[in-house]
Amino acid sequence: MLRTRSAILPAALMAAAVALVSGEAAARDQIRIVGSSTVFPFTTAVAEQFGKITGRPTPVVESTGSGGGLKLFCGGVGADFPDVANSSRRIKASELETCAANGVVSIREIMVGYDGVVIANAVSGPDFDLSLQDLYLAVGKNRPDGAPNPAKTWSEVNPSLPAARIEVLGPPPTSGTRDSFAELGLEPGCHAAGGKEACTEIREDGVWIDAGENDNVIVQKLSANPGAVGVFGFSYLEENGDKVKGATIAGVAPSAEAIAGGEYPLARSLYIYVKGEHIGAVPGLDEFVQEYLSDSASGEEGYLADKGLIALPADQLAAQRAAVGAGKALTAADLQH
Numbered sequence: 001m002l003r004t005r006s007a008i009l010p011a012a013l014m015a016a017a018v019a020l021v022s023g024e025a026a027a028r029d030q031i032r033i034v035g036s037s038t039v040f041p042f043t044t045a046v047a048e049q050f051g052k053i054t055g056r057p058t059p060v061v062e063s064t065g066s067g068g069g070l071k072l073f074c075g076g077v078g079a080d081f082p083d084v085a086n087s088s089r090r091i092k093a094s095e096l097e098t099c100a101a102n103g104v105v106s107i108r109e110i111m112v113g114y115d116g117v118v119i120a121n122a123v124s125g126p127d128f129d130l131s132l133q134d135l136y137l138a139v140g141k142n143r144p145d146g147a148p149n150p151a152k153t154w155s156e157v158n159p160s161l162p163a164a165r166i167e168v169l170g171p172p173p174t175s176g177t178r179d180s181f182a183e184l185g186l187e188p189g190c191h192a193a194g195g196k197e198a199c200t201e202i203r204e205d206g207v208w209i210d211a212g213e214n215d216n217v218i219v220q221k222l223s224a225n226p227g228a229v230g231v232f233g234f235s236y237l238e239e240n241g242d243k244v245k246g247a248t249i250a251g252v253a254p255s256a257e258a259i260a261g262g263e264y265p266l267a268r269s270l271y272i273y274v275k276g277e278h279i280g281a282v283p284g285l286d287e288f289v290q291e292y293l294s295d296s297a298s299g300e301e302g303y304l305a306d307k308g309l310i311a312l313p314a315d316q317l318a319a320q321r322a323a324v325g326a327g328k329a330l331t332a333a334d335l336q337h
Contacts, residue, residue, distance in 0.1 A: 028079045029283050031059035035069025035086030036176050037213045038115055038233035039270050042309050043086050046292045049303070053291070056284045061086075065213045066176025070273070074099035077277045083285055085273040088115065088176035088233065089183075093335050106276025109330040110289065110320055112298055114310040116234040116259040117181050117266040119247040120219075125226040126162040128247035132265060134158050135249075136189030138166050141203050144195035149203055169211040169218050170202075170231035177215075178202070180268045181231055185249075188265075219244055234259060235308025260310050270309070276329055293321050 033043055040063040051058030064072065066087040073085035074095055081104075091109065099107060119130060137157045143149055154161035171178045182200035190199035202208050211218045215232040222230045223243045230244070234254055237246050246254040249265050258264040272292065279285050291297055297304050300311045312320065 030057040031084065031282055031285055031288055032082045033059055033061045033084040033086060033272075034064045034072050034082045035062075035084075035272075036066040036088040036270075037063045037171070037215050038088040038177055038235070039086035039112070039272065041235065041307055042112065042270070042304050043084075043272065043292075045304060045307055046288070046297055049297065050284070050288050050291045054284060054287060056287075059084075059288060063213050065172065065174035066179070067174040068213075070095050071098075073273060073275065074102055074104055076102045077104055077275070081275075083275050083278045083282050084288075087271045087273060088268065089179045090269070090271060090335065091273060091330070093332055096330065096332060096335065104275060104277065105329070107330045108274040108276055108279075108289070108324060108328070109334070110272050110274065110293070110324060111269050111312065111316070112272055112292060112309070112320075113270050113304065113312055114259050115268055115270050116254050116264050116310075117177055117184065117231060117268065118234050118237045118254045119229055119231060119249065120222065120237055120244040121229045121247070122222050122226040123243060123245050125229075125245075126164065127245075128154075128161070128229065129251070130161075130247050131158075131192070131250055132185055132189035133192040134161065134189070135185045136193055136195075136199070139168055139202055139208055140186055140190060140199055141201035142199065144190060144193045144199070149205075149207075164227055166207050167225075167228040168208045168231060169221055169228055170208055171213060171215075171218075172210040175213060177231065177233055181266070184266045184268065234310070238308045256310050273330075276327070289324055293317065293324065 040061060044061045047059040047061050066089055069085040070087060070091060073082050075081050134157050138151060138154065140149055151157050151166060153163055153165055155163040186200050187198060211221060215236045218230040218232050219236055219240045222228055237244060237254060252258050252264050254264055259267040274289055296302050298311060298317060305311055
């Protein structure tokens with residue numbers, strides 16, 4: 001259970017928080033945002049619009065991966081620490097505990113829309129129709145019986161698949177997309193293949209190639225290597241339909257409609273986490289959040305939809321606004337729902 005702020009904040013951290021609120025933030029009048037490469041283009045678009053309509057400095061947005069961003073975000077309170085973390089998965093209980101230990105206890109969790117993890121390859125490559133079991137048997141570190149995965153070609157995984165070498169370009173361990181792929185794809189695929197334990201580890205024998213946090217780099221590499229497949233967010237598939245195509249998963253093609261409706265097996269929610277201790281201290285932070293949740297940005301006809309974000313239904317978007325307006329801070333109990 002998280003303790004109260006006064007009970008967990010060491011004197012030095014409390015002093016840092018007070019200094020930030022009382023004027024230290026003048027050393028940084030620009031909002032700083034870190035985190036997910038999937039959420040990066042959406043937050044960047046909001047940052048640019050925020051700068052235009054407010055006249056304030058455009059927020060700095062860095063693509064560090066969800067895990068890397070939350071680590072920086074949870075590092076502490078003060079001008080040296082980010083104000084917002086983008087994440088393509090929900091914050092973990094362990095990360096929330098780290099935040100609390102470092103004095104970050106007033107966290108606003110904001111769901112901004114939906115996305116899907118896609119398995120894609122070059123348009124000139126073969127078509128893939130993959131089950132979750134296929135994904136696990138191709139990319140999982142071990143077979144369901146615990147022995148190391150020996151599969152070298154897709155046809156060894158499933159005779160109906162191409163007799164091509166398995167080569168998967170994907171994000172590194174710090175990526176929320178990788179976490180989502182493991183949770184939504186590998187684990188149920190392992191269970192479908194007869195595995196009994198949580199089996200989310202990815203192969204380390206060269207079949208999976210960490211291609212960095214920039215999903216555009218994966219798209220470029222797929223264009224140059226038609227024999228490989230890549231793992232990244234749906235928005236990058238939409239933006240690069242002339243270069244790459246998505247595999248169907250369990251018979252469902254990746255589309256905005258299938259993701260929003262929950263039919264696509266690798267659908268997920270996207271988040272931003274806002275540091276409540278910095279609201280009112282870092283100029284414009286509250287206005288930035290309001291812009292993000294505005295109809296013009298996150299509505300079904302908003303400019304983020306043009307970037308590939310799958311919008312929340314109107315009632316869910318209204319609920320996010322209400323929670324922000326009430327100043328609701330995330331708790332450990334919330335993560336159990």
